[in-house]
Amino acid sequence: MITVTNFHIRYGAEVADALRAGRPVVALESTIVSHGLPRPENLRVARQIESAVRDAGAVPATIGMVGGELVVGLDDAQLTRLATVDGVAKLSVRDVAVAAATGADGATTVAATSAVAAAAGIAVFATGGLGGVHREAAHTFDESADLVTLARTPIAVVCAGVKSILDVGATLERLETLGVGVVGYRTRRFPGFYLTDGGFDLDWSVDSPEQVADVLAARTQHGLPEGGLIVANPLPVDEQLDPTLHDRTLTEGLALLERDGITGKAVTPYLLAHFHSATEGASLAVNVRIILRNADLAARIAVAAAGRADTRA
Template sequence: MYRDTPPPSVQLSPEVTDALDAGLPVVALESTLLAHGLPRPDNRAAADEVEAAVRAGGAVPATIAVLDGVPHVGLTPAQLDRVCADPELAKLGVRDLPVAAAFGLSGATTVSSTALLAAGAGITVFATGGLGGVHRQSAETFDESADLVALARTSLVVVCAGVKSILDVPATLERLESLSVTVLGYRTRTFPGFYVADSGSPLDWSVDDAAQAAAVFAARRALVPGAVVVANPLPAEEQLDPALHDRVIAGALAAAEAEGVRGKAVTPFVLDHLHRASEGATLAVNVRLVLRNAELAGRIAAALAPQIAA
């Protein structure tokens, strides 16, 4: 099967290399969730659970991180240990990758950098928790995640549970539309709200199964570069209580503002505040939604693999 050969500086694990060469389905996974989104030591167990969920969906997992300046697509257990244990691990978006490479730094990859490295390796499906997007009060701060532009430029399926709850959801959807990123609800016509099933923002399109999502991406790839976002809501019975959600989000944003937290430091700060304020409820929901996204991504990758091989 044809695929772009990664530059020598990018290391693919033997399992990922063999899977891609054989035309088997592979799902990329970000490492920022592990290094900056989940508390230690829970993050290490979650890493194994997420990879197992991809396998349950019928695909090979490829967790991505930068170690000593080298991007790795697919991590060994020892490398996962390192990513999950190091409190000094940097958070690397696309703009940060050249710096890490030049200076031999290690870091966890965000949605934008994971998408770039995955697509460069020939991986067409990526599972994450929630996307970055347009921040609240962006009219004054101009704070907008690099994830959005990356999705406009990178051809892959991204399975998520919406965007982070701290963001401006309607504004993010407007930007995705302006950037011509295809957004599909998975069995829903309402964009999910990450910790909650319904953000209140409607969607134009939905799919009923993994095969339909794969067909939309195959059609998109034949027409124009760019991502297909598959928004996968939690079942109502598994979501965070909406009243608790609104209360802890408001408190977390106020705390970030009071302490002057800005830029890429906002998300880890707010996630930690949410975990403490909800007495662990947000952490449990976060893990559930990531596992569901990983399993669905595995099924989409399995449905897409024969179309790519053809």
């Protein structure tokens, strides 16, 4: 175990070897395992995600907390523990210290995974959908810590945009204000997680993993402030959730949120569970396609970035 920029981190053996050798590594979150997917599919999908990264030539580094210790590169036993035991805490950046001090098991969110991955020297992270500005945020001030964390964390996050349960337009405005770069992968439209098109244009598009690696290198070469880069990777139209079903389910879910008084970090898992139930599993299948596609693309970006580093050396 070593200390890196205020984090006490234990590395999995494979991840430690890869980082020492300069081989490509992709960070993966554990919240999707503990809180984002139902049992027992969560463990099966977690292993599939890691396999997708390996198949594309990189080393997966699933990040989580086991018994109060941050682990970058959970082994299968640790992954199984976070997928199957009750009481696993959902850890954003602000929660890490308390969870560590109390010896908790914890699953890291996009924000915490990004921060820990960057501290560990990992430059690429694959997730499903980014957190963002919630609907009615003008009254509730409910905004994901993902946004502020990415404003100060040098990492590329491959995602399918932000979850469509959020205020997509307001989230893009906040990302602009915070100086977080956003590029579409082979698209000039921002994806809406379950939906191919989230309804908003993008200024920039890239066509290959190598172009993303070029962007990451250019940020360093030009001495730009450290911050995140969002690589928005939409589902093909024929793989998205049926838009009519999506809109009906979202409307129903928002009404249930208000009825049940659900707020804060409980909102996203509540709505995702509603989507899974109301769509009879169709949304879960889409969710899995999203994360597997993003894991593959993130791995190819990591491979391209590592190749650039080898050339410079």
